[in-house]
Amino acid sequence: MTLQYLSQQIYQKKSYLCVGLDTDPVKIPKHLQAFPDGVFEFNKQIIDATKDLCVAYKINSAFYEAMGAKGWDIMQRTNAYIPSTHFKIADAKRGDIGNTSDQYAKAFFEVLNFDAVTVAPYMGKDSITPFLQYPGKWAIVLGLTSNKGSDDFQQIKVGNHYLYEEVIEKVAGWGTKENVMFVVGATKASDISDIRKIVPEHFLLVPGVGFQGGSLAEVSIAGINSEVGLLVNVSRAIIYAGATENFAAEARTIAQQYQQEMVRYIKD
Amino acid sequence: MTLQYLSQQIYQKKSYLCVGLDTDPVKIPKHLQAFPDGVFEFNKQIIDATKDLCVAYKINSAFYEAMGAKGWDIMQRTNAYIPSTHFKIADAKRGDIGNTSDQYAKAFFEVLNFDAVTVAPYMGKDSITPFLQYPGKWAIVLGLTSNKGSDDFQQIKVGNHYLYEEVIEKVAGWGTKENVMFVVGATKASDISDIRKIVPEHFLLVPGVGFQGGSLAEVSIAGINSEVGLLVNVSRAIIYAGATENFAAEARTIAQQYQQEMVRYIKD
Numbered sequence: 001m002t003l004q005y006l007s008q009q010i011y012q013k014k015s016y017l018c019v020g021l022d023t024d025p026v027k028i029p030k031h032l033q034a035f036p037d038g039v040f041e042f043n044k045q046i047i048d049a050t051k052d053l054c055v056a057y058k059i060n061s062a063f064y065e066a067m068g069a070k071g072w073d074i075m076q077r078t079n080a081y082i083p084s085t086h087f088k089i090a091d092a093k094r095g096d097i098g099n100t101s102d103q104y105a106k107a108f109f110e111v112l113n114f115d116a117v118t119v120a121p122y123m124g125k126d127s128i129t130p131f132l133q134y135p136g137k138w139a140i141v142l143g144l145t146s147n148k149g150s151d152d153f154q155q156i157k158v159g160n161h162y163l164y165e166e167v168i169e170k171v172a173g174w175g176t177k178e179n180v181m182f183v184v185g186a187t188k189a190s191d192i193s194d195i196r197k198i199v200p201e202h203f204l205l206v207p208g209v210g211f212q213g214g215s216l217a218e219v220s221i222a223g224i225n226s227e228v229g230l231l232v233n234v235s236r237a238i239i240y241a242g243a244t245e246n247f248a249a250e251a252r253t254i255a256q257q258y259q260q261e262m263v264r265y266i267k268d
Numbered sequence: 269m270t271l272q273y274l275s276q277q278i279y280q281k282k283s284y285l286c287v288g289l290d291t292d293p294v295k296i297p298k299h300l301q302a303f304p305d306g307v308f309e310f311n312k313q314i315i316d317a318t319k320d321l322c323v324a325y326k327i328n329s330a331f332y333e334a335m336g337a338k339g340w341d342i343m344q345r346t347n348a349y350i351p352s353t354h355f356k357i358a359d360a361k362r363g364d365i366g367n368t369s370d371q372y373a374k375a376f377f378e379v380l381n382f383d384a385v386t387v388a389p390y391m392g393k394d395s396i397t398p399f400l401q402y403p404g405k406w407a408i409v410l411g412l413t414s415n416k417g418s419d420d421f422q423q424i425k426v427g428n429h430y431l432y433e434e435v436i437e438k439v440a441g442w443g444t445k446e447n448v449m450f451v452v453g454a455t456k457a458s459d460i461s462d463i464r465k466i467v468p469e470h471f472l473l474v475p476g477v478g479f480q481g482g483s484l485a486e487v488s489i490a491g492i493n494s495e496v497g498l499l500v501n502v503s504r505a506i507i508y509a510g511a512t513e514n515f516a517a518e519a520r521t522i523a524q525q526y527q528q529e530m531v532r533y534i535k536d
Contacts, residue, residue: 022368060364060368060371062364062368062369062372062375063368063371065340065371065372065375065376065379066371066374066375066378066379067379068340068375068379068380069337069338069340069341069344070337071375072333072336072337072339072340073337076336076337091364093362093363093388093391094330094361095361095388096328096359096361097413097414097415097417098415099290100290100328100331101330103292103328103330103331103333103334104330104333104334106334107330107333107334107336107339108333110334111333111334111335111336112336120363120388120390120391121390121420121421122388122389122390122410122413122421123361123388123413123415123417123418123422124417124418124421124422125416125417125420126415126416126417127415127417128417142390145365145390145391146365147365147366147391147392147394147395148392148393148394149365149391149392149393149394149396150391150392151392152392152393152438153389153390153392153431153434153435153438154390154391154392156426156431156434157426157427158424158425158426158431159425163421163426163431166421166424167421170420
């Protein structure tokens, strides 16, 4: 998916919401746990209930891998079920030496047909560039994450700035705003303005709103650029909004609250 | 697997060789490409031909993921085929926020039954500790990798040392020598002595010997400690040693050359 198309979708839907499908088989409603294909059924209903309110879905590969080969199959079918109008993110945090990153790019872009994969930067340029060789596909590189451990290395001082700033600056130079995005956690909304000085035009994928406590208002005010340039991900607060047979409608209600708040921040 | 058992196996076999199963379906011998289950058959024959010469196998998850759900199944069956006397490494470079790393740990330790997973450190402590909660299981954390891109971030100066030294020092404090190892690339053998000053007792997983050009002699002289403390991984130079029906015997010949050289470096 091109940046232009994604940006158009955002303006059209007045939404930069990404729904995170971190689907845990023990957390889905009881009546679905009895299904042989309960996780897929859950995802399907969540997608049906939210697709007009969001522009992207993010599938967290860990939850599917924890189901073994069957989970990989569910991930593939879930991704195929997402409409092609939506930006499909594999939140997989991959990254390895060049010949191995080639294989990951093949797995997520060719076999599974995602639009984007999240990538860890520690191994440097040749671990990231294999993800930049596919027209219309994206690497979403970890910048500043939303977890407590982001203090440990990302916020170490390197010269006169932080490691995460060094990462964002360097990685931005390896691609373009058409194939690189950055993960920037919402729990650090105050840092988003600083990051916007380094990459004013790149899209940022922002996790940490909802269950992890980040503020949509702060993130949006600090992060929105002329193409919006933000995808705000909410996972647990939406998909586990309800625990009964009515779960999809309850998920929709929460997704709608986020989308309606977003209307306020999108400039025409 | 405990450190004590692994160390015993090394002394008994006079080998700290790890064979890397980076099995690419288009690189296996032609006669196996016709098999419906050619990759598994290839792995099986490589394991049969090398198991008395090595103490560990490392499965590179990227190559299996590039085959989709079927690949995940082959990874599982390959791992199950490796004798329980061998240390089984998932080279998967995972790492995410705590609740997600929990799922990766479940995937690789419970579902797939690996002894160890390689983990990327960028997201910090809560991304790594979920891998340290399983008795006898290991996180092998990226320290200094063998690829060119290791210059980009790992070798940035942080205070009076390098980022990879900061990572190794800090991560070592989050676990023990009984559940944490480090990846240290053989292409930087001169750095191994410095790393030994930080973690004299931890096991190091050393890729980069063979196809990537690292020297077994240099790595061994700099890295061996009183429990040996090294696993030297060779992937392509062994598994693709031959391209005919005789490939397993040719792989064995190369594995044997490494093992016989290792005899010289293991102190009694």
